[in-house]
Amino acid sequence: MVDEKRVKKMLQEWAEYGQKQQVRRLKKRGHKEAMVRKKDWLPDHDADWDDVAAPAVDRVVPVGEQERRKQLWDLAARRLEGDAGAGAAPVEPQETSLPTGLVIEVSTGLARVEVDGRVLLCTLRGAFSSDDHGYTNSIAVGDRVRVALGGPGQGVIESILQRRSVLARPDVFAAARQQVLVANADQLLAVASWAEPGFWPELVDRYLIAAQRYGLKPIICLNKVDLAVDLDECRRRLAPYRDLGYRVIFTSTLTGLGVAELKGALAGHETVLAGLSGVGKSSLLKAIQPSLSMRVAATSARHHEGRHTTTQSSLIHLDEGVVVDTPGIREFGLSGLAPSELCAFYPELAGAGPCRFPDCTHLHEPGCAVLAGVEQGSISRMRYESYRKIRASLKS
Numbered sequence: 021m022v023d024e025k026r027v028k029k030m031l032q033e034w035a036e037y038g039q040k041q042q043v044r045r046l047k048k049r050g051h052k053e054a055m056v057r058k059k060d061w062l063p064d065h066d067a068d069w070d071d072v073a074a075p076a077v078d079r080v081v082p083v084g085e086q087e088r089r090k091q092l093w094d095l096a097a098r099r100l101e102g103d104a105g106a107g108a109a110p111v112e113p114q115e116t117s118l119p120t121g122l123v124i125e126v127s128t129g130l131a132r133v134e135v136d137g138r139v140l141l142c143t144l145r146g147a148f149s150s151d152d153h154g155y156t157n158s159i160a161v162g163d164r165v166r167v168a169l170g171g172p173g174q175g176v177i178e179s180i181l182q183r184r185s186v187l188a189r190p191d192v193f194a195a196a197r198q199q200v201l202v203a204n205a206d207q208l209l210a211v212a213s214w215a216e217p218g219f220w221p222e223l224v225d226r227y228l229i230a231a232q233r234y235g236l237k238p239i240i241c242l243n244k245v246d247l248a249v250d251l252d253e254c255r256r257r258l259a260p261y262r263d264l265g266y267r268v269i270f271t272s273t274l275t276g277l278g279v280a281e282l283k284g285a286l287a288g289h290e291t292v293l294a295g296l297s298g299v300g301k302s303s304l305l306k307a308i309q310p311s312l313s314m315r316v317a318a319t320s321a322r323h324h325e326g327r328h329t330t331t332q333s334s335l336i337h338l339d340e341g342v343v344v345d346t347p348g349i350r351e352f353g354l355s356g357l358a359p360s361e362l363c364a365f366y367p368e369l370a371g372a373g374p375c376r377f378p379d380c381t382h383l384h385e386p387g388c389a390v391l392a393g394v395e396q397g398s399i400s401r402m403r404y405e406s407y408r409k410i411r412a413s414l415k416s
């Protein structure tokens with residue numbers, strides 16, 4: 021039996037601990053502290069603890085986040101139930117002798133870490149400061165960490181192993197700094213759908229650019245091809261990507277088309293799934309591996325409500341390979357990119373030949389080889405239009 025009181029107390033202590041650490045860190049940086057609401061991480065909002073003065077770490081949470089946290093808590097409680105009695109002995113934080121774990125989910129100050137096949141709810145050793153590495157968060161999904169085992173189902177992250185890659189985006193609350201979304205991935209699967217929501221080349225291009233900047237191998241997946249007149253219609257639309265050498269996989273979770281090919285592409289890799297809400301990322305994972313318990317939007321009309329089914333990045337094991345299902349996000353990957361640098365990420369534009377002006381923006385100049393290429397049809401108008409839109413969105 022799970023001891024509700026004990027779990028509640030534990031989570032409360034952790035939340036308080038996390039806040040104190042944050043206060044200390046901010047004080048160090050000389051921040052003025054703002055009063056905040058009670059931590060909404062706490063499972064019980066009526067929990068009687070003081071509304072202490074603490075910095076505003078308690079941020080506005082996205083739609084569905086409350087529910088997700090509740091689920092996380094329920095899960096934590098269930099895990100504790102399962103692990104109760106295992107009586108894991110505390111281990112001395114002797115760095116190298118500590119077991120290594122894989123971070124599968126992160127929430128403010130807490131992480132779920134897989135260690136030897138068990139999932140532990142872990143706090144972060146206070147010594148971690150995000151000041152040390154320039155990111156606003158210390159740990160991310162996909163991180164390999166050393167964990168000191170605590171009570172049943174609990175642990176403390178003592179250190180983070182070196183990352184082979186980082187996928188980041190500007191922090192929503194501190195635009196000058198970056199937030200690590202996923203650590204250690206090697207592939208990025210840009211998932212789009214033919215319809216509901218319709219194919220959006222600009223977003224695919226943003227993902228391709230992000231993949232290149234962060235050293236991930238890009239793959240494009242066009243899902244819901246069952247909604248197209250025929251497959252040729254889809255092939256024609258995506259031809260510019262295939263011509264550039266990108267791998268494009270056409271799928272339908274309804275007909276099963278392309279699911280085996282996608283499964284093969286994910287095997288042996290750690291892949292970040294990126295795509296608008298509703299394109300079918302979770303559905304594809306379920307099609308690849310029916311045993312997964314993914315949350316899938318109930319109806320295909322769901323995306324019109326702007327509600328996200330997947331609200332936070334989480335790491336999922338496939339029989340072969342690992343994927344990180346990210347919520348429908350589009351901001352990542354382009355921070356710090358200057359407008360003049362964008363062209364380099366469009367090989368067909370960069371290689372169009374010399375323009376009359378060496379600093380040509382390829383937007384309006386006379387004697388522009390890119391504009392000429394678009395007119396002649398040697399450069400895809402779809403790609404060029406997305407170049408214009410993305411360029412307009414970049415800060416010079």
Ligand SMILES: Nc1nc2c(ncn2[C@@H]2O[C@H](COP(=O)(O)OP(=O)(O)OP(=O)(O)O)[C@@H](O)[C@H]2O)c(=O)[nH]1
Pocket residue numbers: 243244245246247271272273274275295296297298299300301302303304315316317318319320321322327328329330331346347348
């Ligand atoms: N017609 C059609 N519908 C699909 C296909 N794949 C998924 N859907 C539907 O699309 C809707 C959204 O699917 P999800 O898998 O929840 O989408 P998601 O990308 O995970 O969305 P978020 O979690 O919000 O980012 C669901 O109603 C699915 O049933 C497909 O191949 N064809």
Ligand SMILES: [Mg+2]
Pocket residue numbers: 301302303315316329330345
């Ligand atoms: Mg999803």
Ligand SMILES: [Zn+2]
Pocket residue numbers: 375380381382383385387388389390391
């Ligand atoms: Zn030009």
